[in-house]
Amino acid sequence: MPARTHEDIAMKRLLAACLLLVLSSAGASAASCVIVEHQLDLQAGVQVAKLPPVTTPQNITVTGASSQSAAFSGDTKMIMVWCDTQSAIEIGTNPTASATVSTPMSAGAAQYWRVEPASGLKAALILRP
Numbered sequence: 001m002p003a004r005t006h007e008d009i010a011m012k013r014l015l016a017a018c019l020l021l022v023l024s025s026a027g028a029s030a031a032s033c034v035i036v037e038h039q040l041d042l043q044a045g046v047q048v049a050k051l052p053p054v055t056t057p058q059n060i061t062v063t064g065a066s067s068q069s070a071a072f073s074g075d076t077k078m079i080m081v082w083c084d085t086q087s088a089i090e091i092g093t094n095p096t097a098s099a100t101v102s103t104p105m106s107a108g109a110a111q112y113w114r115v116e117p118a119s120g121l122k123a124a125l126i127l128r129p
Helices: 006-024
Strands: 031-043 046-050 058-062 078-083 087-092 103-105 111-114 122-127
Touching: 031 087, 031 122, 046 078, 058 122, 078 122
Parallel strands: none
Antiparallel strands: 031 046, 031 058, 031 078, 078 111, 087 103, 087 122
């Protein structure tokens, strides 16, 4: 078995440091949810979200603490919410989302809720384990 050189040891230490850096930053990207506000349209007896959206979509950074959206437009009758990670949502005039009590949302699945227009409603979102 050949003797280890200083270069071999230095290379192994460098590789180990790179691996630790990659593993420690794996969860560093921010989780986010997008809220899109819509009016409703009646199509063949079914209410559907009307395009274009009422406002520019809201991007909400989601963490382990409740994050609140801006108030919905007075013309908004339905919201679409899509999150890139498991989250929970609460809707109200001053909502606080809870990871264990609020409505759960699966990652990557859009969900729609009808809301009362001109009621000052907001959404609050939080990460779910």
